[in-house]
Amino acid sequence: MVEVRNWAGNVVFSAGRLERPQAVPELQELVARADKVRVLGSGHSFNRIADTDGTLVSVADLPQVIELDEDARTVRVSGGTRYGELTAALESRGFALHNLGSLPHISIAGACSTGTHGSGNTNGTLASAATAIEYVTADGSLLTLDREHPDFLGSVIALGALGVTTHLTLAVQPSYQISQVVYDGFPVGRLGTDFEEVFASAYSVSAFTDWVDPDVMVWRKLRAGTAWEQEWMGAKVADGPRHPIKAMPADFATQQGGVPGPWNERLPHFRLEFTPSNGDELQSEYFLPRAMAARAFDELRALGKQLQSVMQISEVRTIAADELWLSPSQGRDTVALHFTWIQDEAAVRPVVEALENALLPLEARPHWGKVFTADAATLAECYPLVPTFVNLAAKYDPAGKFRNDYLNTYLPSH
Structure with missing residues (x-):
């Protein structure tokens, strides 16, 4: 038996082995004869969503199509x-x-x-x-x-x-082509007061903060040909490449500085040819109606010191509404609040509970594949x-x- 873990290393799968069928008919036969089956993708979930004491299956070795x-x-x-x-x-x-x-x-x-x-x-x-x-x-x-x-x-x-x-x-x-421009020193208070302007300012926008530091780092991913400014809403273009976590080297990040490039080399934060970290982390994420963004930011700033004690970074993004039943954006345009934690579940869990006490009354939906404390009744209300x-x-x-x-x-x- 081989110990199988998720990417972050915080979950050891109960199955103890991973089946990797080489063809779809082999997969069909495997599923038909198994009592219990779960599928493991690239292992980037942070809870036991993929776990099973039955047959754990990967489709990574099926013929690429x-x-x-x-x-x-x-x-x-x-x-x-x-x-x-x-x-x-x-x-x-x-x-x-x-x-x-x-x-x-x-x-x-x-x-x-x-x-x-x-x-x-x-x-x-x-x-x-x-x-x-x-x-x-x-x-x-x-x-x-x-x-x-x-x-x-x-x-x-x-x-x-x-x-x-x-x-x-x-x-x-x-x-299409994208130019990625990173700004330092964006005032944290303007995330709420100027929320609509900030997140409508580019094809894709990410704001990175610890909810304590008064300055936020904003990554704007603009369709190539769109004008951008050296100074923008109180912030200035970064003087070099940045990692989402300020203290980390930016070697693995996709190209910044406003240099146009293919969509697939700019929309991700990290490059495919590098592993961005060793996975020594936990993650949580919550999705709220955009109308709740400013109130949520106030709550997070109030929790700032408690969050900072176990948090590496927080990211704010927006997503358009869709109609997929279990989508975090089902039926509503959404603001997503992402949290990257240290890998210490005992220390992180009470902070997540405090976070949910603040965000769930604002109609937050927890991410299915990340760390949350909400129970089934709460999830049924959220979704x-x-x-x-x-x-x-x-x-x-x-x-x-x-x-x-x-x-x-x-x-x-x-």
Whole structure:
């Protein structure tokens, strides 16, 4: 038996082994004969969402598929493919995705199934690009759902509850160029008072803060050709490349300084050819209606010293509304509040509880794949379509083959 851990190293999987089928028929046979199955993507979740004491499966070794349909403006891609691999292939053909996460190292299926989101006022989650999804179901058969199917909106961000995703079809668009400009010294108070102006100022905007320091670092990712200023809203262009954490070297960060480059080399914060850290961290994230942003920022500043005691950095981003049932942006334009913690769960947990006490009354939704303390009843209030999704999971997996302790705890079946 080999000890299998997630990327951060804080979860040791109960299965003790990882099956890596080489072909879809092999995966179908494996799923059909197993009693319990969970799928491990690139391991970038920070809780036990992927854990099982049954069969743990990776689809990373299935044949890589990247099939571009230029007329339909879609690409069919194998679920285990990493975003950095897909985006390089699309860029070489003159096409692009609408949005990317901060890490290009994550897998397509894993990112979509947990609601990974990227950034931008008008940009939906990564999963919102999906036009079709292909699963191996509990009996080992193959199932394809597209946007015309009534169950599609519940099938993309599905937390592994419906089956093993083998392929997704994603909408694409013509390639575009991005210039990334980093500003130092943005006044923290203006995040709230000038929220709309700040986050509408570029294709994608990230603000990095510890909620104590009066100065915020803002990364603006602008469509190439858009004018940008040396001084902007009280901040100045950084005098060199920056890492989101000020004290860290910027070697692994994507190019800054306003130099235009392909979308896939600017929208992520980090470059594919480097591992941005050793994973020695925990993460939490909460998604609120944008109208609640200023109130949330006031709460975070009030908690600043407590947060700072266990926090490496916090990031603020925005995401456009979508209609995927378990999406953090389902039905509403969203502000995302991300927290990177030290890897000490005993120290972090009470801080997360205090954070949720402040944010949940503001209609915050916890990220499914990160550290949170909310219970099932609270999550059902945060995500109004949870009951509908639970019924969908029971329809496609009536015996609960894909269920685990995480799903039984947070999305209990009837």
